[in-house]
Amino acid sequence: MIYEGMKEHLEASDLVVFAYPVYTFLAPSQLHRTIAFLKEKKTKLQGKYMTQITTSKHFYDVTAHRYIEDNAMDMGMKVIRGLSADMADLLTREGQKDAREYWEYVLNCIREDCYENQVQNKNDKKRKTTAYHAMGIHKEHSQTKRVVIVTDYQKGQDNLKNMIVDFRSKLPYETTVVNLRKMNIRGGCLGCFHCAKDGKCIYTDHFDSFLRNRIQTNDAIVYAFAIEDHSMGSLFKMYDDRQFCNGHRTVTMGIPMAYLISGNYEEEQNLRMVVEARAEVGGNYLSGVATDEGSQTEIDHVITALTKKLSYAMEHHYQQPRNFYGVGGMKIFRDLIYVMRGLMKEDHRFYKEHGMYDFPQKQIGTRIGISAVGMLLSIPAAQSKMQGKMTEGMLLPYEKIFAELEKEKEQ
Ligand SMILES: Cc1cc2nc3c(=O)[nH]c(=O)nc-3n(C[C@H](O)[C@H](O)[C@H](O)COP(=O)(O)O)c2cc1C
Incomplete structure (x- = not known):
């Protein structure tokens, strides 16, 4: 019902403005679901102009904008560059001036029919994904380390399933699989900031204790999903957004991560940045990403290599110094928490304890x-x-x- 109303409005419009707060490097899970819906229902948006307005702390606003643009282009829309405002910008004269000028710019783009994807690259060669069959090699599995695989696998995603099966059999440690589809996650983050006080979420689905007891207690975390609309899909995104109950505390710092991804990951520059940046900001060594691109033998090699790299990282507590994604991201968090320390008390304590207030004056x-x-x-x-x-x-x-x-x- 809601969709029918939305479809009617969208199809009758000349310009679609996506307005949202940036959530966890991308858009809120609810908007991810909406985009999936628009595509599933084949909403006629071809040739319409689109732009976007976000509020955020500029922490990976760039990947959020790119995610929306990539999907708008899939739907044949004409992309006009968006406005990324800081949360408080629109309260200031300068911010209001920026917003007005941006709107004038959008209107001019429409008048002049100019947009970002005016010339599309038609020569992009995609590396093919192939049907991957599980090899079923079984190794002795030690229980000295705990590894969790978080997935949103569903029936029909054979490659994803087989990659998980092989990864589990090749990794020399016991693994537990958590399928998000079998969990009762009540909904996406509402941005109510209830958790800022005591880390407790307003939903009563116990997702916060699930995170703390079943995910964050592991020696490694592996994420397994199929690419959906240039992202990890709305359910996985819900899982990501709901981690806001950890505030800005990098609670899994030092725990290595790995990804099993089905789809044309090599082509997904934006998603690749999100995957790397998430690990960088979190202080998690990214052991690697295995995908189903290439031949059966190639995929098998990549999965084997990933299990070896992850094992090494776990055994040796291997870490690397943060790169630009991590250093830059943490500076934004540091400044944010310092200013908001009166409210975000848990975050403030964590930042103090871990020497994260590395202001230059020190x-x-x-x-x-x-x-x-x-x-x-x-x-x-x-x-x-x-x-x-x-x-x-x-x-x-x-x-x-x-x-x-x-x-x-x-x-
Ligand atoms: C779950 C969640 C995730 C967030 N992730 C980001 C983020 O990745 N980058 C960022 O700059 N701000 C992030 N924020 C801050 C929001 O962007 C900010 O609160 C929002 O822009 C405020 O808009 P609103 O007043 O419309 O809610 C996040 C907030 C929440 C609740």
Whole structure:
């Protein structure tokens, strides 16, 4: 019923504006479901203009926008760049001015018939997915580590099932499978912030305790899904959004992750960024992603390699320093929690305990050193003397380390 009303309005419109809050790197699960619905019902949106307005803290607003754009393009829509506002922007004069100017820009795009996907790349060659048959090799499974596989597998997804079967048989540890379809998740996150107080969700489906007791207690977490509308699908997204009850605490930090994905993952640049960024921000080593792209033998090799990489990561507690996705993401969280510490008390405690408030002003030694160099450089005589010495200066601490290593070797 709701859909029929929506379909009528959408099909009668010239411009569709997707307006939503950014949730967990993408759109709220409810919007993922809506998009799936629009596609299932073959809603006639071809040739219509679309744009989007989001509010967020700019934490992966970029992947959210790209997700909506990719789906709009699937439906043949003309994509006009969206507006990504900070949560508080529209309360400020500057933010309101930006919004007005953006709207003028949208109207002009329609008047002039210009849009982002004016020229589409027709030459994209897709690496094919193939039917994958489980090899059924069985190994001894040790119980020294606990591994959970979270999936939304449903009947008909044979490749996904066979990949899970093989992954389980090749991994030298016992695994538990949690199928989200068998769980009673009452609904998507409502953004009510009830959990900000004490970590308890307003829904009474015990999802928060399920997360804490059955997921976060494992030595590794493996996610297994089939790509749906350029994402992990609305049910998986619901699982992701509901993790908001953990606040911004990276509670699974140090636990390695792996993915089994059915579909053309190689083509899904945006989803690949989300998968990597999620692991980066969470402080989880991403052991890898096995997909069903390639031949039976290739897929089998990739799954085998993934079980080996994951085992190594678990055994050695292997981690890597965060890259831009992780460092940048954590700086946004850090600033957010610091400002909102009066409300987000659990988050604040966690950030303090884990030394996550790495504000620059805390690096007192470095700052004093750099100021001294700056002052020296403002004196013309010192400036000419120091010319070309900057690199030498930067190498100095390393030379000290090399000298120490040499000394150790001699002893
Ligand atoms: C479940 C959940 C996930 C969120 N994920 C993100 C995120 O990935 N990036 C971000 O910048 N903000 C995120 N936020 C913050 C929301 O974007 C922000 O609360 C929203 O823009 C406020 O809009 P509203 O007032 O319309 O709810 C998230 C909030 C919730 C409740």
